[in-house]
Amino acid sequence: MKNNMNLTSLPELFIKSKEKYPEKICLEDDYGQYSYEYVYENAIKLANLITKKCSQTHQPIVILTDKNKDVPLIMLAIMMTRNIYVPLDKGMPKIRLNKILKTLKPALVIHDEENSKLKKETSIDFSEFKINNFKKKFIKKIEDNIIDKVNEIIDIDPAYIIFTSGSTGDPKGVTISHGSVIDYILWAKSVFNVKQTDSFASQAPFHFDNSVLDIYLAFISGAKLHIPNEIIYIFPKKTLDFLKNSKITIIFWVPSIILNIANSNLLDKYKLKLKYVIFAGEQMSVTHINQWVKAFPKAQYANLYGPTEITVDCTFYKFNKRYKAKILPIGVPCNNCELTIIDKNGKIPKIGEPGELHVRGKCLSLGYWNNRKATAQAFIQNPAHDKYEDIVYKTGDIVKMDKNGLIYFLNRADSQIKHMGYRIELGEIEAAALNIENITNCAVLYDQNAKKIILCYVEDGKKLFDDKKLRLDLAKKLPKYMLPRELIKLKKMPLNSNGKIDRKLLIKDLIK
Incomplete structure (x- = not known):
């Protein structure tokens, strides 16, 4: 199904920007830059290598490397083969990694030199590919067969899997389609008015779904995505120096980073080019975000909310001046997304009364990879009716709505928490x-x-x-x-x- 930009897949989204901005810088880290044309050509080459290792489609392919400018290129290459990328935390304990690999049964694991012994350390059978080898090889670009695969992608095909915590001790793989991401990114581009002159500062790890906005909002806009060494975010001064020197205009960070910088009392010492300060993943302190508003009054601010299961975010609240109430709302629904609050009695509560948030719309994920039982428990028939199949996601979050239609997060209905941006x-x-x-x-x-x-x-x-x-x-x-x-x-x-x-x-x- 096409949308108002006539897009079906994420590779198609990237290719359209590459055609408009071939020489523009696309990705940058501490070791260099890649143009849109360079990313495209090398993604095609890598996709050809992947097809030799994995001739099938719709298969999970794991990415287990450091966070750098190569990773979005690898993601793109995997999707070009009509397969599904799965970014994993390189530093996770081997026990947890084994559980994930057992659930996935990946067709291929792409890793760096540090994980060269991975196959011997696991009980799972898979093909592997060292990304270091790709850089050393001269590979002829065979474009036609890869573009044919891109053209075969339909919008309900899975694009990526991101693993979240599971109550039984087994992580759950949230599976997201191309169409859901495109719908979300088109909404974000219109709401945040992103231009090809903008520069993003990537903070979220690529195995955390906040990174989806960073990558694809930059791609669709022809903007630049900066991927600094993750260690800078520990140090407020280094972070602020990076924002200044790299002329960053848009940040999408977890609140803990924003709070840490506010506590440093350094904000007033910097003149930054920030256009948008966006945050999600935890409840934001009003006191601390107001310090940012005071330091950068020309910037716009946005509180986003959403579980991984609904393609990053399903609500937002924008503001551009000092917030006076004690708690920030999570706001109103994003595009193509409908929210319903259901109380303990299965009824819609009165204004100001609590209930569990249910979400429906194109934003919904395809469920949990290889886990039909958990999917059936979380993705249920709309409790409002039983006339036709109408799936909603039970978030487990207790919220309330005020008289202005703004939604406020209260707490969790179960033992799930948001901590350091992670669920x-x-x-x-x-x-x-x-x-x-x-x-x-x-x-x-x-x-x-x-x-x-x-x-x-x-x-x-x-x-x-x-x-x-x-x-x-x-x-x-x-x-x-x-x-x-x-x-x-x-x-x-x-x-x-x-x-x-x-x-x-x-x-x-x-x-x-």
């Missing part, structure tokens, strides 16, 4: 902890105010067990962003009348 199931952390020798019971809490994960645990007392060893054991099973900041050893776990862990009591006693 995390606390149950996955618990599952990891319970697999550690000597841990007999545990509960994971989240302190929203302190922004920290807390692990409460009970041990069997058979041998000495210290926090250092526990942290080391957890680090072997969980990515860094999921590691608890605080460990609390309990003599016994409090239980409620049903014999379940009394989490409310733990929260009352341990979180101020």
Whole structure:
């Protein structure tokens, strides 16, 4: 199905920009730049190599490399073969990686030199390709057969899979179509008025769906995407120097980075060319974003919200002056997206009363890869009627709507949280902890105010067990962003009348 730009696929989106801006810089990192023409030609070459390794279509192909300017090129090449790119965190524990590879059964894993022993370390059979070898080879560009594959892509074909946390300890692969991304990007281009003169600063890891906006909004606009070394975001001054020196006009960051810079008291010392400051992934502090508004009054600001399952974002709230209320709304629906709030009784609540947010529209993902059961639980028939199949996504987020039609996020209906921009199931952390020798019971809490994960645990007392060893054991099973900041050893776990862990009591006693 075509749209108002006559686009069916993401490679097609890129090719149209390449034809308009062949010599313009497309991607830039600390080691150099790629023009739109260069990205196109090398994506075609890499796509030819991929077809020799994987002759099938609609297969998951894993990308396991450092974050740099090569990765969007690799993504493009994979999609050109009518396959599905799967960016994974290079630093994730091997146990988690094995679970993901087992779920995916990838046709190919593209990795760098550091992961050359990956196949020996896993129990999964797959073909592999070292991206370093591609750069060394002289490859003749055979364009026609790849373009034929691009022309075969339809908008409901999967484009990418991004893995999110699973409550059972098994990550879930959210599968997103070309059409959903195009619809989202066309909306974002119109709302944020992006031009080919704009420059984006990539902050989100490529295995986090905020990166989808960075990459494809830059591509469709003929803009430049800067991909700095991720370490700069730890240091406010280095981050601000980068924004200034690279003449960045648009940022889409998680609030924790924005808060960290606001706390540095350096904002007033910089004159930046920022046109848009966009944020999503966590609740934004009004106090801290107002410091940005004061420092950069000419910029526009936008709070975006959305689970990975609905193609990055489904609501937005724009503002351009100091915000006076205590909580920022998540706003109103994005284009082609309808939101319904359902209370505990299955009814639409009154204005100001809470309920769970349900989402329907073209934004919905294709479900969870190789997990029909989890898909059926999250993607359900619209509770408003049963006259025809009408699928909605149960977000698990409790929200309310005010009299002006603005939606506000309140909390989670389950144990899922947003932390450091990542969506995390606390149950996955618990599952990891319970697999550690000597841990007999545990509960994971989240302190929203302190922004920290807390692990409460009970041990069997058979041998000495210290926090250092526990942290080391957890680090072997969980990515860094999921590691608890605080460990609390309990003599016994409090239980409620049903014999379940009394989490409310733990929260009352341990979180101020």
